[in-house]
């Protein structure tokens with residue numbers, strides 16, 4: 001077993017770091033103040049290849065693989081957590097699900113533009129009635145009329161919906177097999193009846209925001225249905241497995257960012273004539289945080305490693321996400337504690353890092369959702385890897 005990252009992945013990590021420092025941080029506040037979506041920067045990220053690692057070259061990807069996706073997601077989140085959102089919208093859940101489940105014409109029509117950052121993606125699954133159990137909570141309907149579906153309903157917390165050009169939206173087709181849940185590739189700017197309303201969240205970016213969505217007679221051409229009617233839940237669950245790849249890596253990156261800052265501050269801040277890092281109780285916090293951050297990173301990389309081999313990864317992705325949540329929370333708590341009262345100031349980076357840790361704790365399945373999946377698997381009630389996992393990059397379909 002080789003724990004060293006290949007040189008090319010270290011180079012990718014370095015290019016992410018450089019991009020954030022040179023191209024994002026100098027302009028980030030401007031976008032934040034105006035609330036404008038940073039299209040130009042996302043396009044540059046696409047051109048730099050940050051979104052194409054899980055796609056073949058003929059679609060504009062680099063085929064570097066899923067471990068590369070983990071490395072990019074981790075580094076983005078460590079340097080600029082708000083940009084970490086792009087990983088699912090431009091690199092994984094949205095485009096990879098089209099690639100994984102779409103017909104050739106759908107893949108060619110959407111994937112190259114999404115991974116190049118020319119079009120902005122989204123993944124509207126969660127509804128106001130709940131996100132943990134889409135099987136019971138999806139109320140949005142899609143009624144077929146000739147060559148179109150008419151969609152009515154609402155979605156909640158949809159990242160980038162205010163800016164999105166395309167996305168995968170889940171709705172119930174009355175009378176369709178199973179639960180009727182069906183996936184659609186939607187284009188909000190091409191058809192009326194789609195309205196996004198931004199949700200302000202303390203500490204999180206307003207430019208790169210989540211939204212409530214309202215659909216009123218929103219039309220989707222039949223040829224934009226992804227998979228068969230009634231196949232949507234299976235598609236969504238498979239997409240979330242890939243989402244957990246980036247979310248666990250992003251949490252590992254956040255844990256690392258919290259550790260970096262906590263260590264720097266503990267070395268610099270003096271109380272009672274000594275750096276607070278010299279006090280044992282502070283050292284205990286730092287020790288716990290760095291060890292857990294390290295382990296979270298290894299678990300996140302293991303998910304990418306397994307996906308690169310076409311191995312089932314649902315079990316390890318859930319474990320990685322769950323552990324990374326604990327690690328990031330531990331590191332954020334240490335960061336908060338060492339900063340004393342300054343941690344509460346609005347312009348202190350502690351607040352933002354903690355907000356992103358909280359946000360990622362919820363995304364791609366809450367802690368309880370992971371606990372249920374992990375425990376039922378461990379107890380032998382429900383094998384987490386019971387469904388073959390579709391992975392078209394590694395030529396696995398079921």
Ligand SMILES: Cc1cc2nc3c(=O)[nH]c(=O)nc-3n(C[C@H](O)[C@H](O)[C@H](O)COP(=O)(O)OP(=O)(O)OC[C@H]3O[C@@H](n4cnc5c(N)ncnc54)[C@H](O)[C@@H]3O)c2cc1C
Pocket residue numbers: 122123124125126127128129130131132133156157158159160210359362363364365366367368369372
């Ligand atoms: C900033 C942000 C961005 C997001 N972006 C997107 C997006 O782009 N697309 C998208 O589809 N969604 C998105 N989400 C939604 C996110 O996936 C959901 O918030 C999440 O799935 C939880 O759903 P919920 O908030 O409705 O909580 P609920 O499902 O209502 O759960 C509430 C609480 O009950 C617990 N719970 C639920 N069921 C059980 C059970 N069986 N046993 C024990 N406890 C249980 C949960 O763990 C949770 O603590 C985003 C959320 C945020 C905050």
